[in-house]
Amino acid sequence: MVYAVIMAGGKGTRFWPVSTPERPKQLLRLFDERTMIEQTVHRLRPFVPAERQFIVTIDEQVDEFARQVPELERDSFITEPFARNTAPCIGLSAVHLMKRDPEAVMVVLPADHRIDDRDAFLDTLRTAVQFVEEADSIVTIGIRPTRPETGYGYIQYERDEFRPGVHRVVTFAEKPNRETALRFIETGEFLWNSGIFIWSAQRILNELEEHTPELYAALMEISSALDGDNSAREKRVHRAYQSIKPISIDYGVMEKTRNAYVVPGTFGWSDIGSWEEVYQLDNHDSSGNVRQGSVVTIDTRDSYLVTRTSLPVAVIGMEGIIVVHTDEGTLVCPRDRVQDVRLAAELVQKQKS
Amino acid sequence: MVYAVIMAGGKGTRFWPVSTPERPKQLLRLFDERTMIEQTVHRLRPFVPAERQFIVTIDEQVDEFARQVPELERDSFITEPFARNTAPCIGLSAVHLMKRDPEAVMVVLPADHRIDDRDAFLDTLRTAVQFVEEADSIVTIGIRPTRPETGYGYIQYERDEFRPGVHRVVTFAEKPNRETALRFIETGEFLWNSGIFIWSAQRILNELEEHTPELYAALMEISSALDGDNSAREKRVHRAYQSIKPISIDYGVMEKTRNAYVVPGTFGWSDIGSWEEVYQLDNHDSSGNVRQGSVVTIDTRDSYLVTRTSLPVAVIGMEGIIVVHTDEGTLVCPRDRVQDVRLAAELVQKQKS
Numbered sequence: 001m002v003y004a005v006i007m008a009g010g011k012g013t014r015f016w017p018v019s020t021p022e023r024p025k026q027l028l029r030l031f032d033e034r035t036m037i038e039q040t041v042h043r044l045r046p047f048v049p050a051e052r053q054f055i056v057t058i059d060e061q062v063d064e065f066a067r068q069v070p071e072l073e074r075d076s077f078i079t080e081p082f083a084r085n086t087a088p089c090i091g092l093s094a095v096h097l098m099k100r101d102p103e104a105v106m107v108v109l110p111a112d113h114r115i116d117d118r119d120a121f122l123d124t125l126r127t128a129v130q131f132v133e134e135a136d137s138i139v140t141i142g143i144r145p146t147r148p149e150t151g152y153g154y155i156q157y158e159r160d161e162f163r164p165g166v167h168r169v170v171t172f173a174e175k176p177n178r179e180t181a182l183r184f185i186e187t188g189e190f191l192w193n194s195g196i197f198i199w200s201a202q203r204i205l206n207e208l209e210e211h212t213p214e215l216y217a218a219l220m221e222i223s224s225a226l227d228g229d230n231s232a233r234e235k236r237v238h239r240a241y242q243s244i245k246p247i248s249i250d251y252g253v254m255e256k257t258r259n260a261y262v263v264p265g266t267f268g269w270s271d272i273g274s275w276e277e278v279y280q281l282d283n284h285d286s287s288g289n290v291r292q293g294s295v296v297t298i299d300t301r302d303s304y305l306v307t308r309t310s311l312p313v314a315v316i317g318m319e320g321i322i323v324v325h326t327d328e329g330t331l332v333c334p335r336d337r338v339q340d341v342r343l344a345a346e347l348v349q350k351q352k353s
Numbered sequence: 354m355v356y357a358v359i360m361a362g363g364k365g366t367r368f369w370p371v372s373t374p375e376r377p378k379q380l381l382r383l384f385d386e387r388t389m390i391e392q393t394v395h396r397l398r399p400f401v402p403a404e405r406q407f408i409v410t411i412d413e414q415v416d417e418f419a420r421q422v423p424e425l426e427r428d429s430f431i432t433e434p435f436a437r438n439t440a441p442c443i444g445l446s447a448v449h450l451m452k453r454d455p456e457a458v459m460v461v462l463p464a465d466h467r468i469d470d471r472d473a474f475l476d477t478l479r480t481a482v483q484f485v486e487e488a489d490s491i492v493t494i495g496i497r498p499t500r501p502e503t504g505y506g507y508i509q510y511e512r513d514e515f516r517p518g519v520h521r522v523v524t525f526a527e528k529p530n531r532e533t534a535l536r537f538i539e540t541g542e543f544l545w546n547s548g549i550f551i552w553s554a555q556r557i558l559n560e561l562e563e564h565t566p567e568l569y570a571a572l573m574e575i576s577s578a579l580d581g582d583n584s585a586r587e588k589r590v591h592r593a594y595q596s597i598k599p600i601s602i603d604y605g606v607m608e609k610t611r612n613a614y615v616v617p618g619t620f621g622w623s624d625i626g627s628w629e630e631v632y633q634l635d636n637h638d639s640s641g642n643v644r645q646g647s648v649v650t651i652d653t654r655d656s657y658l659v660t661r662t663s664l665p666v667a668v669i670g671m672e673g674i675i676v677v678h679t680d681e682g683t684l685v686c687p688r689d690r691v692q693d694v695r696l697a698a699e700l701v702q703k704q705k706s
Binding site: 016017294296298299307311312313314315316317318321323325327328329330331332333334337340341343344345347348351352 | 369370647649651652660664665666667668669670671674676678680681682683684685686687689690693694696697698700701704705
């Protein structure tokens, strides 16, 4: 059976001051009437019904998620005691799924993607799942690049199909500079790394055992704790998780395994990773500005200008900046510095405490 | 006798969002425990006691002024029905003073100056008043320039003294560009135009009669209305004032009269006309920033960063900007565009209504 595992443990620092630890990105309405998590669950339903969808998150966010997606059962929430990057999160999900269905095939995907063409997206997933069911492999979805984006990782793949719609992965490349990104696109051999994976729960646990044995050992301790006495269970899981070192699935498994395949997709995909992406995807006025709320501008261009309170924001003589005001605070940042919003949010958090 | 006339009718748009129509600059604590109007009244007292100080303002602000400077009698407030720039404001004050004391000498000064050396300031006023009492002339205070400021008007004066401490004015110059300002300073013949004037009430009315006859006629109608029946008085004043065209005293009288003299002063003077001046006069940290309230910065220099609510402001990668957040709104503006804050405040006001 196919299960979806939606990773939704983000701390919400990249979208400060709209997102906060108590109100992370996944719970925001960024482009739609629905929050990103609602959109993600809804998008998958024709292929993976709600009863086979799981959300991995941290304890503090479960209540809010449960409110937002009431179609999910309470035991569809897998909680991490602490965020430890993607490999432990995925390993924990695999452990949970194995107990429910040892044959489980997992579609792992972040909660914060924007996807324009649902049918094309689900067709791509179907191709990947079918291949995993036949070949017990590690599959990732690659996005055909539409611009020399420097904010995404890339996947180099073999041009010849291994199976219909499926290619071998040659290598994974970190976020490139602009020159390298242009070269990647010119070769036609590179795809964006979407962070969407398909594999069986057993296969990914085998890969973790081979490439991250310490993490695997902790996961097995958690697995045995979950089978054990109710009263000691939580304490054992907590202690085992505490010992885990943060590591990404890309670094821990994808870059090391010999079983990696990619299914290229074209479905209008964006990783909503920063205010810059939100700016790019929103509607611009004739000055290139995005405006929300009571915003006054003089000689201001190519900027993302938002007030989410009743208070006005006035911006004079600026180009390419982000100004976001909410009841959490105000951010002022050039569009090409959005990668520092996370740090600013952490500094604000520190100043508060 | 010497009287002070403090012009305090500003609309408070240049310091939005700290100042507002209901809370103009004169009523703000910008550098001191006391508001600017409190400082102005207090500063004059050793030379002009409170009972001979008058404040000219608009109706809506009288109550707040009266609260802030309780040492002034209620009939020390002269109210304009509408703001009509400085010449009508000064003319109206002269009309009022003539009724109290036909020999009145007026010291006219704005409520929003910062003056560091009170003793030197009052000495300069004494020199000017003494000269006016002897020579019945039009006297202005000129400030010895300390930098090639482009935000002030300049006065060219004869180097040789006409009387001790008093010089003839050669000409008035509008706000210059930087090159011209540098040339002004090099010649040593230019002073900053402080907007502080000394003359007898009768003399300035004579000048207004000669150079702005329409305004003078309206002032005479007001004068006769003030002597008239209580019930019709307000209506007549209102109607007469409505007919007055806005005109500055510089343009209406100073640039035309042959009786202009200047007393140069050196007492640490600033016209607090914009956020840029407030930035310049405040204490900077090692990055050249002025900070007030919960402000977080990353790579940000030479900026004025203020939050007057409990909400934090985070600024990333900016140089030379003004960010001011209050419970009226948020301003984001390069320091060299502060002259447009007035327009932004007006646009905000318009959007509200």
